[in-house]
Amino acid sequence: MPTEHNLRAILDLARWAPSGDNTQPWRFEVVDAHHVVVHGFDTRGHCVYDLDGHASELSLGTLLETMAIAASGQGLAMQARRRSEAPTGRPTFELRFTPDAGVRPDPLLGSIERRSVQRRAMSTRRLTAQEKRALEAAVAPHGRVLWREDFSQRLAMARLLSAIAKVRLSMPEAYRVHRDIIEWKARFSIDRVPDQALGVDAVTARLMRFVLGSWERVRFFNRYLAGTAAPRLQMDLLPGVACAAHFVLLASREPRTIDDHVAAGRAVQRFWLTATHLGLNLQPATTPLIFGRYLREQRPFTTQPGLEAETARAVQRLETLLGPQALRQAVFMGRVGAGPAARSRSLRLPLQQLEVVRAQPSGSAREQRPLSRAG
Secondary structure, eight states: OOOHHHHHHHHHHHTTOOOGGGOOOEEEEEEETTEEEEEEOOOTTTOGGGTTSHHHHHHHHHHHHHHHHHHHTTTEEEEEEEOTTSOTTOOEEEEEEEEOTTOOOOTTGGGTTTOOOOOSOOOOOOOOHHHHHHHHHHHTTTEEEEEEOSHHHHHHHHHHHHHHHHHHTTOHHHHHHHHHHEETTOSEESSSEEGGGSSOOHHHHHHHHHHTTOHHHHHHHHHHSOTTHHHHIIIIIHHHHSSSEEEEEEESSOOOSHHHHHHHHHHHHHHHHHHHHTTOEEEEOOHHHHHHHHHHTTOOOOOSTTHHHHHHHHHHHHHHHHOHHHHHHEEEEEEEEOSOOOSSEEOOOOGGGSEESSOOOTTOHHHHSOOSSOO
């Protein structure tokens, strides 16, 4: 039977699963040495990028896949079941680990802690046929990959991301998120994104820190001093061209349920870990997909006049680049390429801060998290 040592090793690796803005929307309840309950929570109450909870559900999928891979290193098979009775916004999973003589350590096991986000320029060397086959196999048979590799395609995607960034940097709803998730003067952060990982130069980082001090400053700089220009150039346009390819992961059908998004998250993690295993860098760019879904579902996401129309124009460009059906099936997108790994990155909360000793009543999991930022 599994021991507590086995379980702790699994949970310690599970911490490294990716999540939007390093929110880590999960808590672990250890029932015994072979039974763990994962208490998930979404961030719809305060994050404009997660108003329907799907971004957090995707992250929970990456967590489950990470745990299954980690379990393989202990010679264990993992079975996962979602509690159907869990309240909206609190996906909860029963995980059981059993010895299995047929289980071998997953080749992606060593990439779990090394996986990170590279927001700076990557090599423009084209992916080899072998690299592309490995990445495509990571999401098969339940998904496939669309590639946009030629310079003209990378430039079109970079311009699209720059247009979406202009919307993000002009929204009061996004301002509150950006203000809270950046840890300034930091190379690493256990519960946020360090400013040195943003992909901007030191002068722009200092300016961003000053401007994000208040919404009034943001409005003034955006209106009179082209305040979005430098961040968009350094964080979206230039990196969007400086990569091997942009990719879009497509599910076999349009995801609609919690389970669909969790399954998509598991595929995302295998894709990302495979890229890391191949020595490649990756940066997600999911905001166009999120805002596009809001528009399709007529879900309001900003009170700023004109921004939803501007977003619609940008999403229309993405539909032209991908096709309307592909846009509906898309679950994840970003850019990938070779080159040095990121020197600055988000870390994770210690395992003891991610554990709960009993099932949490509805509404309390978020409060249990030791936060160093608002929200």
